[in-house]
Amino acid sequence: MASLLGANYDSSSDDEKKPNTTFTSATTLVAAPEVNVEDPSRLQLIAGASNSTALTYNATYDDLTRPSQGPVNPFKPNGGNNGLKRKNVPTGHAQEEAISEATFTAQHRTFQSLGYSRNPSQPDAFVGNLDSVAQHGGRDFVQMKPSKQVSAALRRKRQKKGDSSIVEGEGAYLGPWAKYENDDQVYEEEAAEEDYELASDEELVEEDEELPPSELPAMATDYQEDASQAESTEFHGSEQFDYQGRTYMHVPQDLDIDLKKEPGSTKNFIPKKLVQTWKSHTKPITSLRFFPKTGHLLLSSAADGKAKIWDVYHQRELLRTFSGHSKAISDTNFHPTGKTFLTASYDRQMKLWDTEYGKCISRFTTGKTPHVVRFNPDPEHSHEFLAGMSDKKIVQFDTRSGELVQEYDHHLAAVNTITFVDNNRRFITTSDDKSLRAWEYGIPVPIKYIAEADMFAMVRACPHPSGKYVAFQSGDNQVVVYAATDKFRQNRKKGFRGHNNAGYAIDLTFSPDGQFLASGDSGGFACFWDWKTGKMYHKFQAGGREGSAVTCLEWHPQETSKVVTGGLEGVIKYWD
Structure with missing residues (x-):
């Protein structure tokens, strides 16, 4: 075995005989040899002792600025002869200085107003508009603020700001537009006060004249004044009592x-002709309500702040006027x-009236509209109402105690509609926040919240007589339908278009048998659709003139x- 280790083997081919060859390496190849370009003696001096604090030779500038390791960083301030300045703002390099916020x-306000400010690195120098520096003597706006005596003298020369509740005439509100006694004369101190003074509200209150409580003006938003208006009623009918x-x-x-039969028990048709016109309101009509189930009386309200009861049969006359609201x-x-019946008004009051004799039974308010x-x-709960x-x-x-018993506070904007569903155990609300919420009655937490990206604010609602659906007047000129059951989903198959309602709160109404859906129109039309197919059957001009919107139906x-x-023309029309 030992003899085999040192043997040289030939090729396996017996035909060719090759001579034995042995390779020996004479030199080692180095791909990147170390080349010293510096003077060895100088490098030895630079190295020196590691703990030495003195130089034993004259160091050149290149030696003093050379990096400790690697190439020169061009952005370092001491990184070489041609060190570049790194930009820290889009327009160049901002110098850092430590100054107080005040x-x-x-200086910032002075530069904005006068066009100059002090140079932070050289406090005696200025940057900006040097002509303005010379004109104002280099003062900043704090130094230019007039004294309290000068300010008081200027205020005495100014008109009173007026009462915010008065729009025109004597004592009307002027606010920041109040003039001075002599507008032709220019006060340098006045301009300084107007442009640069940041007087605290506390100082202004102290310097203003104090009025006794009896002479203080009433706030423009004070709704308690409206509560003092006495309610009144007037009977207009031909006779208040019949022979019995x-x-x-x-x-x-x-x-x-038969007015006592169940509503919806007969087939309905679309009206085509005008049979009666009632005129008494002086401003646009805001609501129309038939007497529950029988419909022999009609309740109307208008922007003139009055509610009226009309006779639908016999003489078809005005029966009674209810006055007690100061606004629409x-x-x-x-x-x-x-x-x-209830009336709600922009005077922030809700009032409960006796239908028969016109007496105001009680008032309710939260201070909001x-x-x-x-x-x-x-x-069981008919003594309660929602607003x-x-x-x-x-x-x-x-209504029995007059107290607020529950509050539902989840919407993000003004509430527009309230509709009772599911045998009156639940109700649906819509709002200007473009959402729909469903609630259990008496529980102030919504059980359903719907807010889609394509939804518009829904301003009026009407439940279908079957109790399965609720139709909403949407702000994109269409009527949308939602289920009144547990899931409250939108019924995408039912969409009613062909009318214009944008910008108005236009009523919806179903025929008692649920066959037709009717809506007003901003152009003065009354529109009728087939409930099952969504097709518009009929559309006729119900407004007195072109463009007079029909808002109540x-x-x-x-x-x-x-x-x-x-609608807006203030006339009530009865169609058959």
């Missing part, structure tokens, strides 16, 4: 129609029995084809 604010001593609350029996009425709602009011239709307010809340009042609960409309 000094910086003063009954008032207009009695359901007439001498008609060719926003909504009305009958109690399920019809004996009382109510947009919609709804009695609970359930007999959607301008401050994003839905409030629940008890209500289908008679017992008649087959009678609809009442009202």
Whole structure:
């Protein structure tokens, strides 16, 4: 075995015989040899002793600025002969200086107003508009602020700001536009005060004249003044009692129609002709409500702050006017029995009225504007009502005690509609926040929240007579439909288009049998769709003139084809 280790083997081929060869390496190849270009003696001097603090030779500038390791960094301040300046702002290099925030604010405001400021690195020098420096003597705006005596003298020469509740005439609000006694004369101190003074509110309050409480002006937003307005009523009918001593609350029996039958038990048709016009309101109509179930009376409200009861049958005359609001009425709602009704107004008051004799039974307010009011239709809770307010809340009042018993506060903008569903155990609300929320009655936490990217604010609502759907007037010129059951999903198959409603709160109404959907229009039309197909059947001009929007619309609960409309022209029209 030992002899085999040192043997040289030939090729396996027996045909060729090659001579034995042995390779030996004479030199080693180095790919990157170390080349010393410096003077060895100088390098030895540079190295020196590691703990030495003295130089034993004259070092050149290149030696003093050479990096400790690697190439020269061109951006370091001491990184070589041609060290570059790194930009720290888009326009160059900003010099860092340590100054207080107050000094910086003063110089910044001075530069904005006068065009110059002090150079932070050279406090005696200025940067910016040097002509302005010479004109103002280099003063900043703090130094130019006038004294308290000068400021008081200037204020005495100025007109009073006026009362914010007065728009025109004597004592009207002027605010920052109040002039000085002599506008032709230019006060340097006045300009300094107007442009640069940052007086605290506390100082201004101390220097203003104090008025006694009795002479203080009433705030423009003070709604408590409106509560003092006395409610009144006036009967306009031909006779208040019939031969049996009954008032207009009695359901007439001498008609060719049974007003006591169940609404929706007969087939409905679309109206085509005008049969009655009622004129008494002086401003646009804001709501129209038929008497519950029978429809023999019509309740109307308008922007003139009055509510009126009309006779639908017999003489078709104005029966009673209810006065008590100082501003426009926003909504009305009958109690399920019809004996009382609610009015909500922009004077921030909600009032409960007796339908028969016109007495105001009670008042309710939260200090905010109510947009919609709804009695609970359930007999157990019919003494309670909900109100959607301008401050994003839905409030629940008890008419027996007059107290606020519940508050639903989840919307992000003013509430527009309240609709009871699911046998009055739940209700749906919509708001200007472009969302829909469903609630359990009495529980202030929503059980469903719907807010899609393509949704618009829904301003009016009407439940379908079947109780399965709710139709909403959407702000994109269409009527959308949502289920009134557990999931509250939108029914994408049912969309009603062909009318214009953008910018208005236009009512919706279903025919009692649920076959037709009707809506007003901003162009003065009344539009009628087939509920099943979504096709528009009919559209006629219901406004008095072109462009007079029809905003209120209500289908008679017992008649087959009678609809009442009202709008901006202030006239109520009855169609058959």
